Amino acid sequence: MDNKFRLTLAQLNPTLGDLAGNMAKAMDAHAQAAQNDADFVVLPEMFICGYQVQDLALKDAFVLDCMAHVEKLALAAADGPSVGIGGPLLDDGQLYNAYFVLKGGKIIATMRKHELPNTHVFDERRIYDKGPLAGPINLDGIRVGLPICEDAWHAPVCETMAESGAEILIVPNGSPYYRGKFERRINHMVARVIENDLPLVYLNMVGGQDDQIFDGGSFVLNRGGHLAMQMPLFDESIQHVEFTRTDDGGWQASEGEKIAHVDEWEQDYRVMVQGLRDYMGKTGFKKVLLGLSGGVDSAIVATIAVDALGAENVRCVMLPSEYTSQSSLDDAAEIATNLGCHYDTVPIAAGRAAITQTLAPLFAGLDEGLTEENIQSRLRGLLLMAMSNKFGEMLLTTGNKSEVAVGYATIYGDMSGGYNPLKDLYKMRVFESCRWRNANHRDWMMGPEGAVIPVAIIDKPPSAELREDQRDDDSLPPYEILDAILERLVDLDQSVAEIVAAGFDRDVVKRVEHLVYISEYKRFQSAPGPRLTHKAFWLDRRYPIVNRWRDNG
Template sequence: MVKTNSKSVYYHLRVGLAQMNSVLGDFPENRDKIIQFIKKAEENRCDIVLFPEMAITGYPVQDLVYKQDFVENNLKIIDQLKPYVRNVIAVIGCITKVEKSKNKTTAPFYNSAAVLYPNGTTKYIHKHLLPNYDVFDEKRYFNEYKHFPLIKFEQLRIGLEICEDLWDKQYSVKVSKELKKRGANAIFIINASPYYIEKPKIREGLVKLDAKKYKIPFVYLNTVGGQDEIVYDGRSFVVDDSGRTIHRLKAFEEDFICFSLPIPVKEKFERTSLELIKNPKDLYKTDYLRIDTNEEIFKALVLNLRDYYYKTGIFKKIVLGLSGGIDSSFTAVIACHAVGPENVVGILMPSKFSSDHSVADAIQLCKNLGMEYIEVPIKKIHNVLDEEVREHYQVEEFSVADENLQSRIRGVLLMYYSNKFDALLVSTGNKSEIAVGYCTLYGDTNGGKNVPGDLYKVQIYEVADWINKNIKPTKSSNSKQLIPQNCIDKPPSAELKPNQTDQDSLPPYKILDAILYEMIENQKSIRSIIKMGYDAELVKRIEKLYHASEYKRAQLAQTIKITKKSFGLGYRFPIINRYHTTRQNI
């Protein structure tokens, strides 16, 4: 049963949501896309249309904001959009300058929303709360806004928030409360809110709580797309004054809707063109667009890699090394769905330690995906290099350095192909391996982009299972599932020495991942992790590997952020760090 505020009367406002994918810094393309959405909003007789945070510039702009004319040119776009705003109010995310007389800090800009009215006037509303954690660094660039203006439409008053303004728990200023206090009948929020697992549920829950608390509807618009390591999942939504979600937009896709928003007021307006709603629930849309976590992860990786490939505009194809293992197989699937199998090439580089089934599994995967593959055996190259290092370095014993020589040969061959054919080399290391340094610098870590680097090994198996249940091989393949079962079932191995498996050096991934999760995501001490029941010596060993690999992580290709704590923009740990070894003396 749908509950509404029985003491109120309801008017409806026609609202358009443009869940758009901006290209950072491409003002003309973003402008043209905004124009098309404005036209669509007017065709659908919207009263107001919303665009995401920094829709004109893309987000986050980082130090681009200091480039000469960058902010001025983004404001020129506002002027170029005005002629297209004829019968609708358009709210568009942008950047504005702080007036010199008010610039008491070193941050000369506002994170703003331009409110364009059909009569040609423009008003600006600025962001109040500035995030300075994880991937965010807004206090470096922007000033906090201290006022709470409202958007007026007839007798209705709309409060506007920009992203962090919603997440006010850690701030003394409560923006929703201030807007409600000033008479807001509804609150609209424009966002560039990055995705991580569980984030959609958290943000929607937060909005529902505020809607119930303040007894007004909330409209949440998010951007969509990939920007460097960040994924924006879209999934905008609308919550009514009782906290019920009444609309959701698509996940990981551009989308547009125009809908009637029921807005409660205490009593009827005497003179207005606004239409009354007798039964608000008649306007509710209940075919919610929900997807499970594994599908979310798959779509997030595909979206980010696709946008990275096309938005950079410098690559002609994607190349990756294929070993027949789960990580490279998983990465190949993501790459083919991101840019099409015709634009992906797999390089198979078997050594004298490679098993026959590894090559066969990799070839079967390529056939299942319909992608090109090239086999380049490295036995001859390896033998030559092996003889040279033994002669000149006077070494005999086979060690880890000799194992890694093979990985580095493969890295050279992959980088040659990348360089020669303008291909984006994607690396295939997972978060478990990266965390403990089970990877080779200038070998399997080579690349311009890493795909599964924010997924623990166990998560990769889970998403691979979803892939095989939901995505079929090409029609020309005689296989029943996309990723060959042998790629999943075989014990993980780098195949750098005879009969090698990952568990020769590491504990089972189920245990390793659980310990790493507490260490990385929850930042727990080894004492706390040991108290959870894990073997003390094992925990200490894993922590030692984790800290000893910090210098490796500092040099890795950018990955795709899927978890709350990824190795990337929001991960800021020093390489020189003895705290983990000296703290027991404190």
């Protein structure tokens, strides 16, 4: 009977649909595992194809291609340690989220995910069939339970494996980030360890896929819930852990490095940087541009872009009108200089005059107002998109979650673009994130150290500068009040009565609720952005566009 079991954990970043590239990553992990005399190398859930696949999994040709690559991997990794890798399985007309164990050139075992998540960003019940409750696999005489991601959040799946003789639980995951997610994960895994008196390995992927960023943070728990090893957040990493059979016949993981996790401000900022970096890299874009207004939102988006891609790949464009203040001109130029990125100035006065003249016969006798303000924003959007087309640079939008929530943005204007790094970050958090970035620099940032965002930008009253002396709080409640209401209304799904009971003015709450509902059509057409909370706009929160219901409680 073997008394040692060496495991290699491959916390890696797949690209969805790049089957050959993902297979190459798996082969590299296999080679490193072989060099370390590992018995088993494990890769995350759905790794062969990337995750989340969504309705791409409903194409039989795609699934069959994935399965063919798993078979190729089995042959290529025939010598050396066994391999565990996730992928879709089409079997007798049923489609499964599966996990394959490869050894000696063959697939020796296949697990089918039993618990299919159907909340927040997950919609697996409409795509996959439910696998059976299953026991462990036998790997060279060691019985290994392989609950797939959500399976380990439900006690009966792991209990069935334990009762069937599992000696170690290994959980392959595709678990995306939201603020505070890690504590929920580890609490659930500790519960499984305590319930079944078994060590547990939690392996998560890293990297961005559309709005979701997988944050890694893989770990190993010994019996009793004791942490034996913890891998980094967000970074690719291959680590090895050795299990030893104890006197009572159980298994104990060797103590390894336990990498401490950073605070939520750094995690959120890293998600915004990583999300943009992977969105660009995986779609094939190399460069970005954005409108730099001299305000705090575009300032932090420019900083995120430089940290993600490098200053040489970021173009900032100031598009001033007669309402643009000198301080905004100065602040925009200063941050572009601080970041070291390309900076252009493209005045819009002549273009606006031409549009106004063209429309004058139609608008004769009507007062100027929001229409004329939006013409400025839409002209800026047109010019930025023209530059995007001409230079082959993806346009970034800069609206924060507060603005996205209440529609304080111009559709086909400042909402134009391919990606929005701030989409799930409320305005008050934008200010704090600017302060955090000014005070901190990390190796994963490609931008310069120091206070790159001028304090004047952070401290001045927010304004769209579309009319004389305009301020955001002319049209909206102060952001500290607006954000507090939105967090309760959107993130916590509280009723109007509950929010009023918490001390907010009912008229203000009702107005905010109305703005949220009537802005749904804008969000439906808005650019994707990184998910930071469990109620991000897009897949977390799916509301009808046409909706006359209001909460009159």
